[in-house]
Amino acid sequence: MPLLELRKISKNFGAIRALDEVDLHIEPGQVLGLMGDNGAGKSTMVKIMAGNFPPTSGSIVLNDQEVHFHRPVEARQKGVEVVYQDLALCDNLTAAANVFLGRELKRRFGPLRILDYSAMFARAGKLFGELKSETRPRDLVRQMSGGQRQAVAIARARLTDSRIVLMDEPTAAISVRQVAEVLDLIRRLRDQNIAVLLISHRMPDVFAVADRVMVMRRGRTVADKNIVDSSPEEVTGLITGAIEAA
Amino acid sequence: MAQDVETQASVAIEDVLQRKEATWWQGLLSSQPFWVTVAVLAIAVTMGFVNSNFLSTGNFFNITRNFSFIAVMAVGMTTVIITGGIDLSVGSILGMVAMVSAVTISNGFPMEVAVAAGILTSLAVGFVNGVLIAYVRLNPFIVTLGMLSIARSLTLVLTGATPVTLRRVGEEADRFRNLLAGDPFGVAMPVWVLIALTAIVAFLLRYSAWGRYVYAIGGNEQAARLNGVPVDQVKVSVYMLSGLTAGFSGLLVLAWAGSALSNFGQTWELRVIASTVIGGANLMGGVGSAYGGVIGAALIEVIRNSLLLAGVNTFWQGTFVGLFILFAVLLERVRSRG
Numbered sequence: 147m148p149l150l151e152l153r154k155i156s157k158n159f160g161a162i163r164a165l166d167e168v169d170l171h172i173e174p175g176q177v178l179g180l181m182g183d184n185g186a187g188k189s190t191m192v193k194i195m196a197g198n199f200p201p202t203s204g205s206i207v208l209n210d211q212e213v214h215f216h217r218p219v220e221a222r223q224k225g226v227e228v229v230y231q232d233l234a235l236c237d238n239l240t241a242a243a244n245v246f247l248g249r250e251l252k253r254r255f256g257p258l259r260i261l262d263y264s265a266m267f268a269r270a271g272k273l274f275g276e277l278k279s280e281t282r283p284r285d286l287v288r289q290m291s292g293g294q295r296q297a298v299a300i301a302r303a304r305l306t307d308s309r310i311v312l313m314d315e316p317t318a319a320i321s322v323r324q325v326a327e328v329l330d331l332i333r334r335l336r337d338q339n340i341a342v343l344l345i346s347h348r349m350p351d352v353f354a355v356a357d358r359v360m361v362m363r364r365g366r367t368v369a370d371k372n373i374v375d376s377s378p379e380e381v382t383g384l385i386t387g388a389i390e391a392a
Numbered sequence: 393m394a395q396d397v398e399t400q401a402s403v404a405i406e407d408v409l410q411r412k413e414a415t416w417w418q419g420l421l422s423s424q425p426f427w428v429t430v431a432v433l434a435i436a437v438t439m440g441f442v443n444s445n446f447l448s449t450g451n452f453f454n455i456t457r458n459f460s461f462i463a464v465m466a467v468g469m470t471t472v473i474i475t476g477g478i479d480l481s482v483g484s485i486l487g488m489v490a491m492v493s494a495v496t497i498s499n500g501f502p503m504e505v506a507v508a509a510g511i512l513t514s515l516a517v518g519f520v521n522g523v524l525i526a527y528v529r530l531n532p533f534i535v536t537l538g539m540l541s542i543a544r545s546l547t548l549v550l551t552g553a554t555p556v557t558l559r560r561v562g563e564e565a566d567r568f569r570n571l572l573a574g575d576p577f578g579v580a581m582p583v584w585v586l587i588a589l590t591a592i593v594a595f596l597l598r599y600s601a602w603g604r605y606v607y608a609i610g611g612n613e614q615a616a617r618l619n620g621v622p623v624d625q626v627k628v629s630v631y632m633l634s635g636l637t638a639g640f641s642g643l644l645v646l647a648w649a650g651s652a653l654s655n656f657g658q659t660w661e662l663r664v665i666a667s668t669v670i671g672g673a674n675l676m677g678g679v680g681s682a683y684g685g686v687i688g689a690a691l692i693e694v695i696r697n698s699l700l701l702a703g704v705n706t707f708w709q710g711t712f713v714g715l716f717i718l719f720a721v722l723l724e725r726v727r728s729r730g
Contacts, residue, residue, distance in 0.1 A: 219620040234618045236611030238678035239604075247608055248620035250601045260599035302619075 147210065149174045149341050150195070150226070150310050155204035157190050164190045166365045167204070172310065175339040177332060179346060179356035179373070183385050186362040188345050192312050195343070196228040197221035209309075219248075227303035231314040233295055235287050241294075242270035242283035245302045273301040276338075277331055292320035293327035300331050310341040317351050329355050349378045361385055361392075368392070424672030424724060425684040432691050435698055443701045451697070453580060457648070459693035460582035461641050462660065466667040466685030467586075467593050468637030471630040473668050474597075475609045476677025477532035479631060481521060482638040482664055484543035486657030489514050489642030491547045493568075494556040494652035503568040511639050517543055518635020522628030540661065548654050557651035572647030582644045586686065589637065594682040606630060610677030666713065667692060670720040691716065 148171035157165040165187045172178045182188050194201050197215030206213050208224055215221040218228070235244050246266050253262040270283040279297035281290065287298060296316055303311045313332070317325045325348075332355045335342050346352050352359060352373075359376055361369040361384040369376070369384050369392040376392070383389035420426050439446035465482050472479045493510035497503060517539060524535045558565040574581050597603035605626045608616040617623050638657075646652050669675065670691055671684030695716065696709050 218618055222620070228618075230615075230618065232615075234612070234615035236608045236615055236678070238607060238611035243604060243608075247604075247616065250604060252601070255599070261601065261604060 148172060148207075149209065151207040152191070152195070153205050153207065155191070155194060155201045155206075157187075157194065157199075158202045164365055165194075165201070168362070168365070168367050170360065170367070170370075172341045172343060174309065174341050175336055176358065177336050177342045177344055177356045179344050179352035179359040180362065181346065181349075181352060181359060181381060181385060182362035185364075186385075187365040188362060189314065190365075191362075192228070192314055192343070192345060195221070195226060195312055197226070222306075222308075225307065225309040227306075227308040227311045229296075229299045229303055229311060229313045229316060231316075231318065233299040235295060235298060237286070237288040239287060240283065241274075241281055241285055241287060241290070241298045241301075242266045244287055244298050245270045245273065245283075245305060247302070249305070269305075270301060273304055276304070277301060277334055279327075279331070291324060293324035296320070296324070296328045297331060300335070304335070304340075308340065310343065311335055312343045312345070314345045315347065316344070317346060317348055325351065349381065352381075353378060363387060424720070425681055425687050427723070428671060428684070428687045428691050428720075432687060432694050435691075435694050439694075439698045439701065446698070446701055451701075453575075455693050455697050456583045457580040458697075459689045460580065460586045461645055462663050462667055462692070463686045463689035464582065464586050464589060464641045464644070465634075465637050465660070465664045466671070466689050467589050467682050468630075468634035469664050470668045470671070470673050470680045470682055470685040471593065471597070471606055472532075472634045473610075473665075473673045473675060474606050474677060474680040475627060475630050476613070477525065477627070477630065478536060478665070478675070479521065479634040480533065480536040480661050480665075481517065481539035481543055482634060482641075483657035483660040483662075484540045484547070485514050485517050485635050485638035486642040486645065486660060487652075487654060488517070488543045488547045488550075489639040490646040490652040490656045491550055491556065491654065493643060494558060494646055495550060497558065497565050497568055498556055498561045500562065501564070503564045503571070506564070506568060507643060510643050511636065514635040514639025514642065515632050516635075518632035518638075519628065521635065522631035525631065526624040526627035544654075544658070551654065553654045555651050555653050558646070559650050569647045569650060572644055573650075582648070585640060585644060589640070590682050590686050593633075597682060602626065602629065607678060610679070663689075663692065666717050670716055672720075672724065674724065688720075 150172050152168065152170040154167045154169060155165055156163065156167055168187065168191065170191065180188050180191065193199055197218045197220050200214065200216065213224060236247065251262045251265045252259040253265065267283040274281045274283065274297060277297055277300060279294065281294040281297045287295060316328050329351060332342055332344065344352065344356060356373050359371065359373050359381060360367060361381055363385065371392065380389060380392060384392060445451055469479055469482060489510040492513045493506040496509045497506035521536055521539055524530045525532045558569055572581050576584065597606065605616065605621045608621055609623055609626060613623060645656055667688035668680060668685040669688065671688030673680030673684060692713055695712050699709055699712060700706065
């Protein structure tokens with residue numbers, strides 16, 4: 147049974163049809179690589195799943211239940227976490243503060259409820275440990291490497307019992323060594339039975355971690371197959387249109 | 393090949409070892425408010441040796457009260473600046489509140505009503521600023537520049553530019569002045585207000601979710617929004633707080649002066665902003681502290697007072713204050729690189 151299923155999703159922006167009856171499904175513990183050229187509709191898909199805007203038509207089914215997200219927070223409450231391309235981090239805050247942004251832990255202080263710094267540092271440290279990242283909760287994000295910043299964004303997605311993590315181009319702007327770090331993070335998520343949707347331009351990354359690959363072109367799905375049954379050459383052909391469909 | 397791997401590994405270990413956790417004193421040494429405090433103390437000690445009047449009780453009383461009017465507003469301004477905004481209307485709000493309260497009390501209303509009228513006026517102006525900035529998405533500089541003009545003009549409209557005195561207008565006016573211009577335990581009332589306000593705002597900035605959000609908005613507003621931070625509400629709240637602190641100053645200035653003039657607080661917004669910048673707030677947002685704004689205001693007042701006592705022509709004051717502003721910004725630049 148799929149964890150998340152999108153059925154016949156269409157999205158119009160004015161006269162432009164960005165998505166045309168796209169189906170997508172993802173199982174727990176599966177990494178799905180979503181590929182396509184610029185303007186193929188990948189980002190629109192992610193934004194619909196993340197609750198940034200609703201689809202024009204079609205339905206989203208999460209755990210056998212139809213859901214309607216109006217705001218990103220609602221998707222998050224249902225266990226859909228997003229790691230945004232720019233990571234959505236505040237450079238001036240610590241790693242722990244970023245992990246807990248918008249859902250801070252608090253403790254009683256007389257009649258008040260104040261931020262519980264030690265609990266947040268401890269919990270963030272534990273999350274970084276689980277991700278085998280050397281990121282430290284008290285460090286400012288400003289001082290971090292690209293890989294560490296990714297770890298912060300992913301730890302945020304692991305804060306609650308998230309079941310699916312959407313990652314938008316996580317390896318687009320970082321060094322080779324950091325790419326390996328991020329791919330490891332994705333494998334750890336998968337090992338914890340979390341579904342990962344990896345949106346990427348980078349063929350080697352998708353073939354390194356994904357179980358399945360789905361290719362979009364001009365708002366339509368042109369292929370959806372197991373990674374072992376495909377090849378980078380075929381996917382390239384599908385993205386550019388040299389191969390019509392597979 | 394094996395050697396290669398080993399070299400790489402040892403480099404990595406050194407990397408880790410060099411990145412020690414920042415200790416509290418490293419944090420202190422890299423904090424701008426700390427160095428401004430050192431500067432204030434150094435100037436005070438030097439002046440104490442040079443001129444015996446400087447550390448006299450009378451002068452100390454003068455300095456602390458004078459800078460409190462600015463510093464109280466700097467506390468509110470700091471929260472606005474941390475979110476990446478600016479409030480140019482505080483001087484005009486001060487003038488408006490002083491006038492509203494003076495008019496209320498001289499018309500025979502009790503002191504409490506006059507104070508409430510002033511406070512509500514300041515909150516209302518801050519609310520309008522905040523809504524235009526957060527919900528209508530207008531630029532903070534432009535909105536508060538407009539409000540600077542509007543609030544000043546309404547103050548003039550209210551009385552036709554005639555001063556409103558609190559002297560010999562009745563018991564309530566005397567009660568107002570005795571309370572807000574008094575000196576319980578030998579410390580001027582504005583200083584007590586400043587201490588309480590700074591403590592509360594510093595606490596909120598550090599220990600409340602609201603404070604965390606104020607910094608988050610200044611750091612990356614879009615990220616804060618995506619993570620469910622109520623960005624718009626928090627923005628309205630900081631402009632209301634800034635208005636409120638300007639209101640506090642308005643009441644304190646009114647009590648001290650004993651009458652309301654329509655030009656009260658004119659150009660003070662610039663001194664308030666200068667104080668927060670000297671105290672380490674970054675106009676780009678994300679950085680600043682309540683104490684920083686206060687100590688920045690203290691530094692400006694100590695410089696002014698020292699120059700005065702040293703017999704330097706008062707025309708030079710602006711040059712010195714300006715140089716300190718530039719120096720503070722340069723210091724921040726150097727620190728952020730290091």
